[in-house]
Amino acid sequence: MVDMNRLDSADADFTRRLANLQHDGGTADADILQTVQQIIEDVRVRGDAAVVELTNRFDRRDAQSMADLELGREALDAALARLSAAERGALEHAAERLADYAQRQKLDSWSYRDADGSLLGQQVTPLDRVGLYVPGGKAAYPSSVLMNAIPAKVAGVDELVMVVPMPGGEVTDLVLAAAAIAGVDRVFAIGGAQAVAALAFGTESVPAVDKIVGPGNSYVATAKRLVYGVVGIDMIAGPSEILVVCDGATDPDWIALDLFSQAEHDEEAQAILVSWDGDFLDRVAAAIDRLLPEQERRDIIGASLAARGALIRVRDLDEAVAVANRIAPEHLELSVDDPESVAPRIRHAGAIFLGRHTPEAFGDYCAGPNHVLPTSRTARFSSPLGVYDFQKRTSLLGCSPEGAARLAPTAATLARGERLAAHAESAEARLPGTET
Structure with missing residues (x-):
């Protein structure tokens, strides 16, 4: 039996307990x-x-x-x-x-x-x-x-x-x-x-x-x-993470296996289920206990779920979205009826998996989007690996004589404001009538 963390957003210490679950990204020993x-x-x-x-x-x-x-x-x-x-x-x-x-x-x-x-x-x-x-x-x-x-x-x-x-x-x-x-x-x-x-x-x-x-x-x-x-x-990756938001209508066995799919990486991995259906959380907990002994990496999964896993009860979908944005998970499964209407409300996640038939495992191997994703809440400011990570952008600027005449006074005024006289003189040298 796995003794997972159980959190309820109605509890006075919910914010503190949620913060304690989150990985800080770590520093080198x-x-x-x-x-x-x-x-x-x-x-x-x-x-x-x-x-x-x-x-x-x-x-x-x-x-x-x-x-x-x-x-x-x-x-x-x-x-x-x-x-x-x-x-x-x-x-x-x-x-x-x-x-x-x-x-x-x-x-x-x-x-x-x-x-x-x-x-x-x-x-x-x-x-x-x-x-x-x-x-x-x-x-x-x-x-x-x-x-x-x-x-x-x-x-x-x-x-x-x-x-x-x-x-x-x-x-x-x-x-x-x-x-x-x-x-x-x-x-x-x-x-x-x-x-x-x-x-x-x-x-x-x-x-x-x-x-x-x-x-x-x-x-x-x-x-x-x-x-x-x-x-x-590319990035400094932390332990793997999955957050599942479920309305209670998905097969509990599916959700248990989805949580296992990240927990089996290592003991530091994190698997969290958020739902406003308390009975469903209990059914998933029962599925975890029943299915875990069959898993090849059951010791790692059990340690991960006990240390960093969580079953979180919230009041409603709105609160579930707020919790997801607070956690900013690497992988987010929206296992709900209309996931496409919920996805635009998610501001922070490495990848969003839409619907009951889209397990995170598809994204790990073959769906199309990259599985190199921000972890440890870095999805707040970073993105998945992509083609753009292997491209550079160089600015282009080529002034016509008329353009130089229009820009020179502005550049010179700002340069002198910064006490950079050579900048100003360089700009003003392009004004009409200043050619030597």
Whole structure:
């Protein structure tokens, strides 16, 4: 039996208890921070030699050089060939849907001319090179490969460099096959903070990238924090989250399984159900107790639900929406009769899943939208990973003589107000009659 947190919005301590459930995004442990700083500096100074030594130490490898740690295209194609027809079909189907969705996200350059004939606009260009971190070893995350690589390729990124740790030389065919399908250009069997550092600073073998994307453990997350500014990063992801708002008319077993789908990630994951039907909350609690023993990862699910899960009773749909916006979840399921009328009222969520037949699991693998989403309430100010994360915007400005004459006095006046005389003189030099 799982002793989940039970909250009621009518209780005097509701706000405090809700706040206590929420994850603060976390900061790096002091020991982890020190270790990662040392690794980054070692890789920055010694390049390939440091990466090889660290990989041999942490991943139980016996590499003599980086040549032993790079996987060529033939290795990716061989992994793809070894898949079953069902596995290959699933990867290709997911990739097709992701690419179709991503194509609609592309930003295009634009420009216009004002009344003076001056040109103003925005030029959109893809990043030159992106690094993709993929967790490896016995864990298999082909979905992470597709979700990160496909929007980068749709954006037009010239070169995509993937790093994936292979402890003991192990990696699943699904991960390498996904890289083949997504069009990854180079793959290195390295991981941890040393892989992040190699991508950020470059080594003799690993090219320096412009941005690093992809999930990882606390060492990887800390490394991404530390190299930000040298390179761009996607986000610092916290534990996975799901919030389900239900009117009580969905099968309780479905909701229980939806909560399990996030709780099984790890003990820090969070699964919350909000409803104004108290009897329904009880039925879901009973379904959780009945179904949990059948789950392969039941110990992790049970620990997650007991520590950070919650069944929350609210007064009505309006209050449920308010709670959802307060929590700003990574994943939000609106398991109600008319979800499309409720969705516009949600201001803060990484992704919204509409209706009773749209489990979050579809979004994790193959629906189309990206599964790289803001966590730990960062949905208040950030967005899902998309094509736009692999594109840059450059402003365009080209003044006609008439436009320069109109802008110069304004620019000069404001510049002198800021005591920047050279700015003012530069602007006024474009006035008619000032040519030398």
